[in-house]
Structures are given as C-alpha cells and as structure tokens.
Amino acid sequence: MSLKHVLLAGVVMTASAFAARADDAPSSAKAADLFAAPKAVAAPVQRPQQASQSPFILELAKPASTETAGAPKQASKEVDTSALRYYASQNDLTRVAAEIRLLRSQHPNWEPPQDLFTDSRSMIDEQPLWDLFAKHDLAGLHAAMDAERQKNPDWQPSADLATKIQLAEAHDQLVAASNAKQWGDVLDVASNNRGLLVCGDVDALWRTAEALKQTGDEARASDAYRYVLTSCDNPAERLATMQKASAVLTAPGAVDGLMALGRRGRDGRNEFDVLRFDAVRTRIGDAAAGKAGASLTPAEVDQLASYANSSRSAPDAQLLGWYQYSRKAFPEAETWFRSALAIKADPKSSEGLALTLREEGKLAEALDLAMSSRDLAPDNRKAFIQVMSGLLTATTPPVTPKPDQIAAFVTAVDTAKDAVGAQAYGWSLMKAKQVAAAETWFQKSMSWQPSQDAAIGVMVSAKQLKDERTVATLMTTYKTQYPRLAELEEAMRPRPTAKRVRVAKGGHAPRSSGSGGEGWDANATAIVDTYKSGNYDQALAMMDARRGTKSAEPHGLAIIRGWAQYHKGDWEGAQRTFEMAQQKSPGNDSETGLRIIRQGYLPPQFR
Structure with a gap:
C-alpha cells in the first residue's frame, strides 16, 4: 500500500474525530485568490500548501418526493466529490474528514476514492496552463489541455488546477x-460549487445573498452577509458587504445586527460608523441639488456635522459645504469647504470655495483660487470662467484682473467653448x-451656443464696424427665432424725430415728458x-x-445714459453725465440724478 493510501486510511478511520473538530477550525485565513497562479515549478514537485477556509454552506430545500409505495427506487445519483477533492488538493485534513463524514451520512455505502491524494499529473510543466488561468482565458486553457492529451492520452491536470478551473467556470x-x-x-x-462561497470570491457571496433575498429567503441572505463579516478580513470588502446588506435587507433589525459585527479600530470607532449617516447624506445631497421633496431636520444636519468634525471626514465636510451654499449661507459654506480642503485636496471642494468667496464679495481670493485650480476638472474651469466673467462685465470691478489671468481666462473659455464667457469677454x-475683437468673440459665442444675447x-459690434454683410446674415438666419434682434436692427436705422417715451426703471427715471430733444428717433426709443x-x-x-x-444724442437719451451708469455702479461716470446734461439743458431730470448720487456718497445717517 502506498504512503498516500496509508494516509487516506488514517484520515478515514479518524474522520469522526476530525469532523467533530471541524467547526472549531480557524476560519479567518482567506482562500487563495480565484485566479492566482502559483510560481513555476517543474513537475512532479508538489505545489505549495495554501490556507483553506470553511465555505458558506448553502443547503437548498429538496423538492417533495413523488415516489409511490412499491415503486422501484431509481438508481442513486453519483456522489459529488468535487468539494472533497478540493480540500484534499489543499491537504486540509480537517475539512477532508468532515466532508467524508457528510458524504457517508448521505450515501452510507460510499467509500472515499483511493486516488484522493494522488497527483495524477504527468511529468510536464503546468506553468503555461497556470498562466492562461491567471488571465482567465479558460477557452485557451481548455485548448491547451486538449493539445496535451493528444500528445499524452493518460495525462490529467493536477487536482489543484482542475479544481480551480471548475470553480472559475462556476463563477462565470x-x-x-x-x-x-x-x-x-x-x-x-x-449550492453545487461550495468552493465558490469563500472569502476569496466575495462577489459570489454577494450575488448569492441577493438571489436568496429575491427568492424570499431573507434570513439566509442575512446569513451570507454575516458569513463575510465573521470570516473575511479585507476592510474594503467588509464595508462593501455592509453597504450591500443595507440596500438589500428589509427585515426589522437585520441591518443593525450586522452593523454590530463591525470591528473596532485603534481609535475605538466601529468600522461601519461611516455608514450610519448614509440616509442623511442622501437627503442632504438631494437638498443641495435642489431636488423636489428633499427634506431633513436641523438635528440630522447637526449630527452629520458633528461626525464630520470628529472623524475628519473630507467628503462629509464637502457635502455640508454644498448644502450651505445651496441655502445661501455662504459664511457656513466657506467654513466647511475650508475644512474639507484642510483634510484632503479635492477639485470639488476647491470649486465650492471659489464660488462661495465670489458670493461673499471676496473677489481677489476667489479669483486666485479659481485660477490656481482651473485645470483640476471641467467644473473648476467653469468656476474660473464664472468668477472672471463677473469681473469683466462689472463697470467698476473691485479687483482688476491681471494680464496673465485674462490670458488664462481666454484659454479656458476657448477650451470649454463657454458661450457665456465669450460674451463677457466680448462686452469687456x-x-x-476693441470692437473688431469683440465681434469675433460674440461670433464664437454664437457658434458654440446660439442665443439672443x-x-x-454681434449686431451691436457689426453696426459699429459698419459690417452690413454680417448684419444681413444675422438677420436672415435669426430674425424669426430672436424677435428682439429684429426690433434692434429696425431701431438702429436712422429715423425722423419722434416723441420720447417716458422711462421708469429701478425707482429712478427721467421725469419730463414730451420731446426728448432734437434727434430723438426710433433708435433712441429702442x-x-x-x-x-x-x-x-x-x-x-x-x-x-x-x-x-x-447721430445727435438727445437730452433724454443722455439722462438714460446716466441712469444706466448708475445702475451698473459707475457713480462717477453717472455724475459726469448728469453734470454735462445739466450744463447743456438745465432741468429736473439731471438735478434728480445729481441729488441721488450725492446722497449716496453720504453716510446713511446724513442722507
């Protein structure tokens, strides 16, 4: 009798003893990765031993017997020894003994195969086959094995390789x-491939758990998730398991029971604490995005804020920043975005802080941050364009963009093909x-995203350049789509004088009526x-x-110029305009403008 047969006999004789201890065997050791190939060795040297693990046991309910009394019994089904051979290939005598006892309980007359521990490989190097297996090229692997059998009809792959091929195909x-x-x-x-349901193939366990839930067996689905959390060590897989269980399980207390299996870190926190606020995060995110029906209580926001501070969670700090930004609580938003960036640099946090600083009027800092982060992501480039566009279109910007910032803005607008940014640059x-250059940028805006603005x-710049061909093309293409454009083109034609229309805007307007002065025409009315x-x-x-x-600028139109400058914040320009209008034609309109501007320069208590 061979040494392996003696070993097998010993295993069989002590099966009960080993099986009794099987449930106490360590289960924390992970099985080898499903597609891991061992290092090249020349046959018949045995491959290194690998740690094994007791799989999750999935016993499906057997259908009710349909046999009738006196009916002949059908031939017994062939005994499935795949799991037994798998444990034997791993030299895991504890599991071999337990599996033998299980099979004998199901098939009383069954005896273990004598070649259970026999390595039936011929003297060939299996490494090329393992290489194909590592690539998951199972079709190529079978072709290579068929070719080997043609050369050596008695050849069979090693038990290790054969078992892993079977599991890989079952996984697929x-x-x-x-x-x-x-x-x-x-x-x-x-259920027919228990070697799949181990920590080395957590994906199979997840899918099995979902299938159990979908077929109405939530208790067993919970057991499958519990198996991962009590047997497997990979932190990312454990967290993902908890996330999947939270999405699948609905029974009261099921998720909380699994949460309790979380391991404690050195800081004393449960590894699953990060998931406790998932529902709150979803609602806060919906509220920040302006989704209809999104609601949450101040207490929920405070709880997440407390967790974000204590755990230094950059994603949570960023989320709270966007939430406060959506509420226009800009000081609070600034605090959270700064906290997020202090923990971890992130494009979305930089974008949020730049936009918040702009809303707070901290334009110099907003511009510096937006420019420095513009290339991190498309949204950062967009934020830079928004900040610069506001500065370029302001009559008296509090910050004067530097040449390098304007150059970067032009590049960003061209790269993003940002139509609004092109318009802002055009008006600047x-x-x-620089009317010709302005027309070019208005044309770019039209080519990227046509709009009435x-x-x-294009119309205003082309008129100044006397570019009638562009005006004609514009009118032919867009006069129906943009009625305001047709009105503007009509109004810009020279017309006979007409009565001036009274204006009312922003609470201040010329008060005189009747003629707006010599030269008033439809263009002035437009x-x-x-x-x-x-x-x-x-x-x-x-x-x-x-x-x-x-064309002459009537007195009434000069007053309109003054009020337009006033409403854009150009008080000095408005004051000069009103003073010139008062010198040419003294009246209540220009006096009112001067009085309101002079009051605006006084402290509130003296106005």
Missing part, C-alpha cells in the same frame, strides 16, 4: 445568471473700444426699451454705437 455561470436576474440558477450554481472688449452682441429691460450693458453699447454714426 453564477455571474451570468445574476446579471440576467435568474435567481434560481444563481442558487443552483452556488467693447468697453475697451450673443446675437445682440435704447430706452433695452434700458427698461435691465440690460444696462447693452443699452450703453447701443448708445456708443449711435455716437459712432455721428
């Missing part, structure tokens, strides 16, 4: 059935009397309409374009 079958939501097939594959060029920019709509930039640009045609 289980995944395919799970993806197709064929839950019964998932459970059939899992108009203000600087961009079309008006400018008034633009002013009344709140488009002060466009109104001023239209008046500048009118001056370019050497």
Whole structure:
C-alpha cells in the first residue's frame, strides 16, 4: 500500500474525530485568490500548501418526493466529490474528514476514492496552463489541455488546477445568471460549487445573498452577509458587504445586527460608523441639488456635522459645504469647504470655495483660487470662467484682473467653448473700444451656443464696424427665432424725430415728458426699451454705437445714459453725465440724478 493510501486510511478511520473538530477550525485565513497562479515549478514537485477556509454552506430545500409505495427506487445519483477533492488538493485534513463524514451520512455505502491524494499529473510543466488561468482565458486553457492529451492520452491536470478551473467556470455561470436576474440558477450554481462561497470570491457571496433575498429567503441572505463579516478580513470588502446588506435587507433589525459585527479600530470607532449617516447624506445631497421633496431636520444636519468634525471626514465636510451654499449661507459654506480642503485636496471642494468667496464679495481670493485650480476638472474651469466673467462685465470691478489671468481666462473659455464667457469677454472688449475683437468673440459665442444675447452682441459690434454683410446674415438666419434682434436692427436705422417715451426703471427715471430733444428717433426709443429691460450693458453699447454714426444724442437719451451708469455702479461716470446734461439743458431730470448720487456718497445717517 502506498504512503498516500496509508494516509487516506488514517484520515478515514479518524474522520469522526476530525469532523467533530471541524467547526472549531480557524476560519479567518482567506482562500487563495480565484485566479492566482502559483510560481513555476517543474513537475512532479508538489505545489505549495495554501490556507483553506470553511465555505458558506448553502443547503437548498429538496423538492417533495413523488415516489409511490412499491415503486422501484431509481438508481442513486453519483456522489459529488468535487468539494472533497478540493480540500484534499489543499491537504486540509480537517475539512477532508468532515466532508467524508457528510458524504457517508448521505450515501452510507460510499467509500472515499483511493486516488484522493494522488497527483495524477504527468511529468510536464503546468506553468503555461497556470498562466492562461491567471488571465482567465479558460477557452485557451481548455485548448491547451486538449493539445496535451493528444500528445499524452493518460495525462490529467493536477487536482489543484482542475479544481480551480471548475470553480472559475462556476463563477462565470453564477455571474451570468445574476446579471440576467435568474435567481434560481444563481442558487443552483452556488449550492453545487461550495468552493465558490469563500472569502476569496466575495462577489459570489454577494450575488448569492441577493438571489436568496429575491427568492424570499431573507434570513439566509442575512446569513451570507454575516458569513463575510465573521470570516473575511479585507476592510474594503467588509464595508462593501455592509453597504450591500443595507440596500438589500428589509427585515426589522437585520441591518443593525450586522452593523454590530463591525470591528473596532485603534481609535475605538466601529468600522461601519461611516455608514450610519448614509440616509442623511442622501437627503442632504438631494437638498443641495435642489431636488423636489428633499427634506431633513436641523438635528440630522447637526449630527452629520458633528461626525464630520470628529472623524475628519473630507467628503462629509464637502457635502455640508454644498448644502450651505445651496441655502445661501455662504459664511457656513466657506467654513466647511475650508475644512474639507484642510483634510484632503479635492477639485470639488476647491470649486465650492471659489464660488462661495465670489458670493461673499471676496473677489481677489476667489479669483486666485479659481485660477490656481482651473485645470483640476471641467467644473473648476467653469468656476474660473464664472468668477472672471463677473469681473469683466462689472463697470467698476473691485479687483482688476491681471494680464496673465485674462490670458488664462481666454484659454479656458476657448477650451470649454463657454458661450457665456465669450460674451463677457466680448462686452469687456467693447468697453475697451476693441470692437473688431469683440465681434469675433460674440461670433464664437454664437457658434458654440446660439442665443439672443450673443446675437445682440454681434449686431451691436457689426453696426459699429459698419459690417452690413454680417448684419444681413444675422438677420436672415435669426430674425424669426430672436424677435428682439429684429426690433434692434429696425431701431438702429436712422429715423425722423419722434416723441420720447417716458422711462421708469429701478425707482429712478427721467421725469419730463414730451420731446426728448432734437434727434430723438426710433433708435433712441429702442435704447430706452433695452434700458427698461435691465440690460444696462447693452443699452450703453447701443448708445456708443449711435455716437459712432455721428447721430445727435438727445437730452433724454443722455439722462438714460446716466441712469444706466448708475445702475451698473459707475457713480462717477453717472455724475459726469448728469453734470454735462445739466450744463447743456438745465432741468429736473439731471438735478434728480445729481441729488441721488450725492446722497449716496453720504453716510446713511446724513442722507
């Protein structure tokens, strides 16, 4: 009798003793990775021993017997020794003994195979086969094994390789059935291939748990998740298991019971504490995104805030920053975004802080941060464009952008093809009397995202350049789509004098009625309409374009210019305009403007 047969006999004789201890065997050691290939060795040297693990036991309910009395019994089904051979290939005598006892209880006359520990490989190097297995090229692996059998008909792969191939194919079958939501097939594959349900293939355990839940067996689904949390050590897989269980299990207390299995870290925290606020995070995120129906209590926000501070959770600090930003609580938003960045640099936190600083009026810091982070992500580039656009279109910006910042802005707008940014740059060029360059940027805005505002920019700049061809093309293409454009083009044509329309905007307006003075025409009326709509930039640009045609600026239109400058914050320019209008034609309109501006310079208590 061979040495292996003697060993097998000893195992069989002591099966009961070993099996009695099987449940006490250590289970924390993880099985080898499903597709791990051992280092190359020349046959017949035995491969290194690997730690084994007791799998999750999935026993499916057997269908009720349909045999009738006196009916002949069908031939007994062939004994499934795949698990036994797997444990034997691992030289795990404890599990071998337990499996022998289990099979004997199901098949009383069954005897273990004599070749259980026999390595039936021929003297070949299996490493090329293991390499194919490591790539999960199972079709190529079978082709290579068939080729080997043609050369050596008696050759069989090692028990280790054969078992792993069987498990890999079973894993693929289980995944395919799970993806197709064929839950019964998932459970059939899992129950017939117990070697899958170990920590080395946590994905199979997750899918099996979901299949159990979907087939109405939530208790066993919970057991599958519990198996991972009591047997497996990978922190990321344990956390993912808890997340999946939270999404799948619905029975009262089921999730809390699994939460209690979390391990304590050196700081004394449960590894699953991070998941306790998932529901709150979802609601806060929905509220920050402005989703309808999103609601949460101040206590829930305070609880997450306390956790974010104590655990130094950058994602939670960032989430709270966006939540406060959505509520326009900008000082609180700034605090949270700064906290998030202090813990971990992140593009979204930089974006949030830049936009918050802009809303708080801290434009110099907002511009510096937005520029330095503009290349981190598309949203950061967009934030930079927004901050710069606000500065470029302000009549008296509190911060003057530097040349390198403007150059970076132009590059960012071109890269992002940002239509609004192109318009902002176009109006800033108009203000600087660079009309041709302005027209180019308005044209870019139209090509990237056609809009009425961009079309008006093209119209105003083209009129100043006397570019009638561009005006004609614009009108042919967009006059129906943008009615305001057609009105503007019509108004910019020279017309006979007409009565001036009274203006009312922002609580201050020229009070005189009747004629607006010599030279009043439909173009002047269109400018008034633009002013009344709140488009002060466009109104001023239209008046500048009118001056370019050497058309006289009536007194009433000069008053409109003063109020447009006032509403844009250019009080000095408005004061000069009103003073010039008062010198040319003294009246209540210019006096009112001067009085209100002078009051604005006084402290509130003296106004």
